[in-house]
Amino acid sequence: MESKIILVTGASDGIGKETAKTLAKQGHTLIIHGRNPKKTKTAFEEIKSESGSNNIDMFLADFLSLADVKRFAEEIKKKYDRLDVLLNNAGAQFTDTRELTAEGHEKTMVINVLSPFLLTTLLLDTLKKSKSARVVTVASAAHAMGGKPDLIDIELENSYTMPRAYGLSKLYIIWVMRHFVLEAKKQGIQNVTFNSTHPGSVKSSLGRDAMKSWKYKIIYTIWGALMSNSMEAGIKGSIMGATSPELEGVSNLYLGPKGKEKANDKYYSPENEQIIWDYCLKATEDYR
Numbered sequence: 315m316e317s318k319i320i321l322v323t324g325a326s327d328g329i330g331k332e333t334a335k336t337l338a339k340q341g342h343t344l345i346i347h348g349r350n351p352k353k354t355k356t357a358f359e360e361i362k363s364e365s366g367s368n369n370i371d372m373f374l375a376d377f378l379s380l381a382d383v384k385r386f387a388e389e390i391k392k393k394y395d396r397l398d399v400l401l402n403n404a405g406a407q408f409t410d411t412r413e414l415t416a417e418g419h420e421k422t423m424v425i426n427v428l429s430p431f432l433l434t435t436l437l438l439d440t441l442k443k444s445k446s447a448r449v450v451t452v453a454s455a456a457h458a459m460g461g462k463p464d465l466i467d468i469e470l471e472n473s474y475t476m477p478r479a480y481g482l483s484k485l486y487i488i489w490v491m492r493h494f495v496l497e498a499k500k501q502g503i504q505n506v507t508f509n510s511t512h513p514g515s516v517k518s519s520l521g522r523d524a525m526k527s528w529k530y531k532i533i534y535t536i537w538g539a540l541m542s543n544s545m546e547a548g549i550k551g552s553i554m555g556a557t558s559p560e561l562e563g564v565s566n567l568y569l570g571p572k573g574k575e576k577a578n579d580k581y582y583s584p585e586n587e588q589i590i591w592d593y594c595l596k597a598t599e600d601y602r
């Protein structure tokens with residue numbers, strides 16, 4: 315397999331860290347991202363020692379800040395002439411209290427939708443320089459569980475709950491990845507593909523904020539005991555999306571533990587996809 319330069323966001327923990335380890339073992343150059351300096355450095359050392367690879371680099375950025383996403387993209391562009399794979403893995407869920415970032419957006423929508431949208435947009439030129447580049451974004455089976463989208467209240471001022479925000483954010487990022495395919499075509503970009511993945515249910519640090527409440531502690535404990543799959547199964551979609559030769563040049567997939575799967579399209583329409591795309595453009599206009 316040809317060696318690729320792969321950026322994995324959210325590689326300081328959970329699925330991102332294990333994905334980065336597997337990709338480093340395959341001989342690829344890994345750029346790992348985290349937000350916490352100490353934790354990311356520890357993950358960096360662990361990935362290095364377990365993979366036996368020295369081709370690993372490390373960057374920090376807080377994806378709850380669009381300004382920091384922009385700074386991060388600029389650092390990557392300064393250091394790397396090309397990128398072969400952008401793996402948008404960083405993600406989070408919060409609590410039943412709706413919270414805004416310092417820049418004024420609902421937190422779940424920022425980390426799960428606006429940040430991967432912005433990072434992908436800002437790194438598109440660097441991806442274009444690859445012979446054949448891939449953008450792979452980790453969504454979730456929860457994309458089918460957020461209820462009916464309210465596209466005039468995308469940041470959920472009126473109907474926020476944690477599961478609704480998380481589910482809808484993952485639905486929207488699937489639509490955003492699909493729209494990147496159209497956008498790339500419009501721009502005459504033929505060498506970058508866009509796909510989404512989901513890991514099933516994997517024991518990780520996800521939900522650490524929600525778990526502070528007893529309600530979610532109980533729900534997650536039961537869910538975890540009944541539903542968890544292995545980490546190996548959880549990273550399968552990301553690994554396939556990033557490196558599988560059979561997916562060369564292929565976009566619009568939803569990959570998971572079972573390989574090629576099908577996203578839930580109950581609320582999908584090209585018009586709805588366009589609304590979410592326009593929302594991302596507007597919300598990030600000061601940072602592009």
Ligand SMILES: NC(=O)c1ccc[n+]([C@@H]2O[C@H](COP(=O)([O-])OP(=O)(O)OC[C@H]3O[C@@H](n4cnc5c(N)ncnc54)[C@H](OP(=O)(O)O)[C@@H]3O)[C@@H](O)[C@H]2O)c1
Binds near residue numbers: 350
């Ligand atoms: N675990 C599951 O069952 C499951 C199911 C469906 C989808 N997913 C998705 O899989 C992806 C990975 O999640 P995971 O389960 O591995 O969770 P995790 O263990 O919590 O890891 C999440 C990663 O994202 C980083 N991150 C969180 N907030 C960030 C911020 N504000 N700025 C920058 N980085 C931030 C974390 O950094 P820190 O180490 O500093 O926290 C960590 O590296 C997420 O997109 C998640 O939504 C997970």
